[in-house]
Amino acid sequence: MDKLTGFTGYKTASNLDLYICKNPKFKTNLIELYLVHPLSREDASKTALLPYVLYRGSKKYPTSRDIERRLEELYGADLNVSVIKRGELQLIKFSLELVNEGFLPEKEPLLEEGLKLLYELVLNPLFEDKYVEQESEFLKKEIKSLVNDKYTYAIERCYQEMCKEEPFGIYKLGTLSGLEEITSEGLYQHYQKLIAQNQIYLLVVGAVDEKSLQERINEIFTFEHQQPGNFNQTRVRTGVDKVKEVVESLNVQQGKLSLGFRTGITRNSSQYYALMFYNGLLGAFPHSKLFQNVREKASLAYYANSRLESTKGLMQITSGIESINYDRAKEIILEQVDKLAQGEFNDDEFDWTRKALINHLKSSADNNRGLTGHYLLGLINGKPESIREMITELEKVKRDEIIEVARRIELDTIYFLDKK
Amino acid sequence: MDKIYNDTIKETLYKEILDNGLKVYMMPRQNYNRQYAIFATNYGSIDNSFIDPETGNTVTVPDGIAHFLEHKLFEGEEENTFSQFARLGTSTNAFTNFTTTAYLFSGTGNFQQSLVNLLDFVQNPYFTDENVEKEKGIITQEIRMYEDDPNYQAFFNLLQGLYHYHPVRIDIGGTVESIKKITREDLYLCYNTFYHPGNMILFLVGDFDPEETINLVKENQARKDFPEWKGIKRVFPDEPPAIKENKIEKQMDVNQPLLMLGFKERELDKTERELVKQEIGTDMLLDLITGKGTELYQSLYEDGLVDDDFDQHYTRERGYGYAIMGGKTKDPEKLYDRLLAGIKKAKDNLKEEDFSRVCKKYVGDYIESFNSFEIIAHEFVDYFFKGINYFEVIKIIQEIDLAYLAERFDQLFKEKSAVRSVISRG
Numbered sequence: 001m002d003k004l005t006g007f008t009g010y011k012t013a014s015n016l017d018l019y020i021c022k023n024p025k026f027k028t029n030l031i032e033l034y035l036v037h038p039l040s041r042e043d044a045s046k047t048a049l050l051p052y053v054l055y056r057g058s059k060k061y062p063t064s065r066d067i068e069r070r071l072e073e074l075y076g077a078d079l080n081v082s083v084i085k086r087g088e089l090q091l092i093k094f095s096l097e098l099v100n101e102g103f104l105p106e107k108e109p110l111l112e113e114g115l116k117l118l119y120e121l122v123l124n125p126l127f128e129d130k131y132v133e134q135e136s137e138f139l140k141k142e143i144k145s146l147v148n149d150k151y152t153y154a155i156e157r158c159y160q161e162m163c164k165e166e167p168f169g170i171y172k173l174g175t176l177s178g179l180e181e182i183t184s185e186g187l188y189q190h191y192q193k194l195i196a197q198n199q200i201y202l203l204v205v206g207a208v209d210e211k212s213l214q215e216r217i218n219e220i221f222t223f224e225h226q227q228p229g230n231f232n233q234t235r236v237r238t239g240v241d242k243v244k245e246v247v248e249s250l251n252v253q254q255g256k257l258s259l260g261f262r263t264g265i266t267r268n269s270s271q272y273y274a275l276m277f278y279n280g281l282l283g284a285f286p287h288s289k290l291f292q293n294v295r296e297k298a299s300l301a302y303y304a305n306s307r308l309e310s311t312k313g314l315m316q317i318t319s320g321i322e323s324i325n326y327d328r329a330k331e332i333i334l335e336q337v338d339k340l341a342q343g344e345f346n347d348d349e350f351d352w353t354r355k356a357l358i359n360h361l362k363s364s365a366d367n368n369r370g371l372t373g374h375y376l377l378g379l380i381n382g383k384p385e386s387i388r389e390m391i392t393e394l395e396k397v398k399r400d401e402i403i404e405v406a407r408r409i410e411l412d413t414i415y416f417l418d419k420k
Numbered sequence: 421m422d423k424i425y426n427d428t429i430k431e432t433l434y435k436e437i438l439d440n441g442l443k444v445y446m447m448p449r450q451n452y453n454r455q456y457a458i459f460a461t462n463y464g465s466i467d468n469s470f471i472d473p474e475t476g477n478t479v480t481v482p483d484g485i486a487h488f489l490e491h492k493l494f495e496g497e498e499e500n501t502f503s504q505f506a507r508l509g510t511s512t513n514a515f516t517n518f519t520t521t522a523y524l525f526s527g528t529g530n531f532q533q534s535l536v537n538l539l540d541f542v543q544n545p546y547f548t549d550e551n552v553e554k555e556k557g558i559i560t561q562e563i564r565m566y567e568d569d570p571n572y573q574a575f576f577n578l579l580q581g582l583y584h585y586h587p588v589r590i591d592i593g594g595t596v597e598s599i600k601k602i603t604r605e606d607l608y609l610c611y612n613t614f615y616h617p618g619n620m621i622l623f624l625v626g627d628f629d630p631e632e633t634i635n636l637v638k639e640n641q642a643r644k645d646f647p648e649w650k651g652i653k654r655v656f657p658d659e660p661p662a663i664k665e666n667k668i669e670k671q672m673d674v675n676q677p678l679l680m681l682g683f684k685e686r687e688l689d690k691t692e693r694e695l696v697k698q699e700i701g702t703d704m705l706l707d708l709i710t711g712k713g714t715e716l717y718q719s720l721y722e723d724g725l726v727d728d729d730f731d732q733h734y735t736r737e738r739g740y741g742y743a744i745m746g747g748k749t750k751d752p753e754k755l756y757d758r759l760l761a762g763i764k765k766a767k768d769n770l771k772e773e774d775f776s777r778v779c780k781k782y783v784g785d786y787i788e789s790f791n792s793f794e795i796i797a798h799e800f801v802d803y804f805f806k807g808i809n810y811f812e813v814i815k816i817i818q819e820i821d822l823a824y825l826a827e828r829f830d831q832l833f834k835e836k837s838a839v840r841s842v843i844s845r846g
Contacts, residue, residue, distance in 0.1 A: 003453045003627075025451040027429065027791050064721065068713040072777040075784025099784045103429060138727055144675040145748060150568045251673040251846065254564035287506035296500075299557030302565055320565050348507070355509025362453040362528035368791070 006386030013218040021205040029206030030368040035092040036199040039167045045178030056131040058120040085172040087234035087311025158258035158415035205368040236313040238264040244413040255323040256417040261315040267381040273393045274401040280353035289336040323419045340406040434630045441618030441649045447625040455531040455626035456793035460522035463614035465592040471653035482601045484594015487516040510534045577668040581839035585657035618649030661686040671846025678843040679752040685741030692807030699736035706732040709766040716762040
């Protein structure tokens with residue numbers, strides 16, 4: 001039995017891109033629907049507001065309370081509505097997880113009911129003025145309260161400073177001024193355009209019968225839709241003239257140091273696998289250079305790690321430190337980056353990183369959201385790839401290729417959230 | 421080995437108690453790639469006072485020591501623990517909460533060697549003055565990180581309002597000052613008191629063979645010497661049923677204030693099964709009062725007093741219990757008043773129709789929990805230390821009825837039992 005199950009692609013009657021991962025191990029079925037829109041200053045706030053207005057009521061379930069009660073009836077189905085950013089794309093995400101009906105005390109067609117509910121919310125909305133006004137207020141507060149969570153705040157601020165002149169610098173929830181300008185009619189027009197001509201993905205993971213699932217989706221999701229062509233216009237920039245340094249002071253106990261880099265390598269590049277290796281050697285695991293040197297040797301931090309943004313070609317290193325240790329921490333971090341560029345990593349580090357990356361990928365095939373998250377990134381980068389394929393490519397990476405990647409990576413911005 | 425089959429989730433559990441007292445539970449899931457193991461001791465931050473088995477004296481140890489000990493067990497005399505697992509391509513971690521310290525690993529191969537590593541590193545402490553000192557810088561930064569987390573601060577302030585003396589009111593990590601006092605000797609004392617196999621459980625889930633695995637564990641344990649298991653004498657202060665303070669406020673650099681509202685449990689004298697029934701039943705009750713499907717939540721949402729992050733839950737452990745609700749709000753005082761008024765009216769609104777919907781949700785959530793190894797393992801350990809097998813929990817859910825919830829309502833929501841913890845903009 002193949003335990004690294006992949007997705008199979010279909011076109012639905014309404015021209016949606018449907019991907020099914022048939023997988024007997026899960027106790028639930030997961031349905032995810034993504035509406036994809038290019039990130040822009042004009043539209044970001046509108047796009048961000050939209051899912052929250054849709055979630056307030058549909059023609060059949062006119063209030064949030066009706067929706068919540070319906071979810072409870074469906075054995076506590078989990079519905080999450082969110083907005084995410086991948087490269088210079090903004091994605092509206094509806095994620096619905098329902099118990100597989102085979103485990104129910106009485107047989108009920110939960111998956112079919114779930115699909116109907118999802119259709120109701122996304123394609124049969126009530127769109128009341130009151131909902132637009134209220135959700136606009138909520139979103140304003142949500143944007144402002146990014147600062148409540150200092151960890152996320154520092155990561156976001158570093159990228160905002162770094163990509164000030166690029167669409168990637170726009171926050172996934174848009175801007176306060178953008179929200180001010182929204183009218184109910186304007187938002188509804190935006191919605192209609194999105195539904196009619198933007199990229200829509202439907203991903204399903206579970207112990208499903210592919211044929212009957214397709215039939216159900218064709219019956220339920222009936223609307224006019226045209227999938228667009230080349231929707232991902234993310235611009236990958238390289239060539240940093242001068243490293244930017246930004247310090248911001250808040251009333252905090254711990255300083256947060258963030259270093260933003262340009263890798264110039266995205267998921268559809270053949271060098272991406274070497275980049276994954278690079279990030280693993282540097283800061284993705286406890287054996288990585290950052291954890292070992294910043295935390296274990298110097299005792300400067302509880303966490304010090306690096307993460308990739310694989311659609312825009314960026315990387316960020318983050319660490320929470322005492323303010324007075326700023327110079328020392330920065331120096332140790334940059335020393336690790338430099339070591340990799342000099343090819344200073346031993347066979348153990350190489351071997352352990354390869355094993356850790358593969359372990360991580362195999363583990364994500366045991367998790368329904370891990371499976372969709374992985375596949376979605378491939379789809380939007382024009383290189384849909386199964387976990388098995390990615391592992392095969394990782395196995396081939398050689399030391400020299402990692403060093404070559406390490407030399408391409410450029411520091412762009414140093415952001416420090418300092419103690420007042 | 422005992423075999424237990426659960427008809428709802430259609431999985432089998434294997435159970436064995438070893439000669440040294442260690443309890444081993446295994447749930448094979450052969451269609452997964454992963455193996456996940458958790459080795460946990462019934463010892464958490466609240467166990468800060470106990471009878472020293474050597475001297476017979478009552479000792480009180482510095483705050484944050486259980487968590488400090490968790491960090492230090494990763495230290496080995498030769499290769500450090502992280503490297504041992506990294507070599508195998510598996511990853512290890514640990515956590516400490518009020519009642520439990522747990523060590524774990526997750527992998528997709530090299531299961532047997534990883535399992536031996538897990539048992540060996542937890543059962544071979546190596547503390548030196550030097551490595552104890554080194555950890556203080558790291559844990560200080562961990563504590564600082566939580567000091568900047570408004571939710572965490574609101575939560576512990578609330579517990580300090582609810583409790584006069586019970587150690588649940590103390591931060592799990594301790595304070596920057598308290599951890600400075602921790603010595604190598606303190607760590608060995610706590611280790612020798614609480615890390616006997618008789619006080620521990622090993623839970624395994626994933627793709628492995630249970631027969632081979634149990635033999636491996638038995639062999640490994642047979643090679644180690646432990647004194648006879650005599651149990652642990654924990655010392656807890658007498659905690660009055662009344663709350664300590666009804667309002668605690670702290671200023672932080674937040675954009676939106678936070679409110680957490682808490683109620684202190686007084687019905688603490690329960691059998692193990694009653695305790696778990698109380699925990700699940702009261703959680704259901706809270707869902708029926710402020711859950712997303714209630715009128716109260718909807719009206720608070722429409723008035724902009726709560727957002728989607730609003731949450732409520734009930735916690736019950738041996739010796740304490742509390743209900744908590746809250747989230748970000750533009751007006752903590754107004755939200756407090758509205759919640760109290762809403763709760764007052766809620767008893768008359770407890771309806772069979774709403775109850776049956778919430779029951780379905782609990783059944784569905786229980787089934788769904790078996791998707792995730794992390795959730796299964798953590799729930800299993802949590803319930804095990806409460807004296808209940810997680811496989812049995814579905815039966816307890818089905819035992820609960822609306823009359824029980826009404827009874828719980830009267831017991832929990834007494835006059836002057838509410839505490840509010842507020843984080844305001846500063």
